[in-house]
Amino acid sequence: MKPVDPVALRRSRIYLLLIALVFAAPMIIAGLLSFSGWQPGVKGNGHAILPQRNFVDEKLQVKLDNGQVWPWRDSEPRFTLIALAGPDCAARCFETLTDIAQARVMLNRNQTRLRLLYLGTPPADASKRVAMQTYWTMGSDVDGKLAAYTPATPDSVSAVLVESNGTALSLYPAGFDGPGLLRDLQKVVK
Incomplete structure (x- = not known):
């Protein structure tokens, strides 16, 4: 060798x-x-809600326009996107609500896994109110427990994304990015 x-x-x-x-x-x-x-x-586009809140545990009641109470836990696992209107919901508010409804439609086959809940006074325009009822369930926060997330700016909307078990995940403050919300929804609603 x-x-x-x-x-x-x-x-x-x-x-x-x-x-x-x-x-x-x-x-x-x-x-x-x-x-x-x-x-x-x-990092998502919404702000994480910390400390975490579970609306079922808090017994947060939302009374719907038809007199029923909003079921946080549904018959099937579905997310809820709550739109909270500021004072005097008008054109800009309605435009944001329309963008949110379009984002839900863009989820394609998964759009049934997202429920849209509108809390606040609907727009004064009757035609807009009728158009909203196609996509949104309307109601009100009975005890005002969501007041911290409701914008104070007139004609604005904030949104809260809630998991199927009632846990609030993200807050989208007034003026949030619509495409950013859609990207977040596409990540979580599968």
């Missing part, structure tokens, strides 16, 4: 370690970034 050259052996080992480092470096960097709290692509 031929004697092994120690310099060549050392060079081969260094190359092997460099190749292993090339494959291990992305995992090490990802671990360091994750440990530091940075994670790409996990």
